[in-house]
């Protein structure tokens with residue numbers, strides 16, 4: 001799968017922070033049952049790599065690693081079976097081994113210089129991060145105009161209420177967000193939130 005195909009799979013990529021790998025598989029089952037197949041497990045917790053391994057057992061799930069900020073984390077994510085890589089920003093040191101591997105890569109950008117570095121590296125698909133704090137849809141529209149060939153996954157501060165407006169902007173293929181998995185939610189609640197999120201694309 002290409003990063004574009006992954007971005008077009010579901011309207012929302014749930015950004016997951018998993019503290020206990022034992023919860024990972026039921027969580028992935030609930031998200032996939034609700035229609036969200038693309039799952040981003042952030043490497044922010046010690047359980048994240050085992051969570052990726054567990055989630056990959058769920059039929060239909062496309063499991064990637066998020067918060068990947070250096071080549072060492074990229075290698076660990078590959079070892080765990082991650083199918084795509086998301087990072088909050090873009091450096092050559094991180095991008096080079098990922099691009100060389102051919103694994104779908106969604107690096108974060110926040111300004112024109114970041115996008116130009118990505119274009120130099122042959123990339124055209126970016127996470128716009130942090131989306132709301134960095135000026136919201138207005139800022140992305142201004143940035144996307146000169147970089148008409150680029151496609152985006154805004155992430156950071158997006159909610160079920162604000163997602164449709166972002167998704168209505170053509171260069172936005174999907175949005176990322178953590179609202180689908182609120183702390184303490186039951187798996188039935190997560191499935192319902194996932195279903196609502198999966199139906200957001202007009």
Ligand SMILES: O=C(O)C(=O)C[C@H](O)[C@H](O)COP(=O)(O)O
Pocket residue numbers: 015042066067068086087088108129155156157158176177178179
């Ligand atoms: O961990 C990363 O790599 C990040 O880039 C940060 C996450 O994407 C955002 O924290 C999700 O944003 P919220 O939906 O506002 O919770």
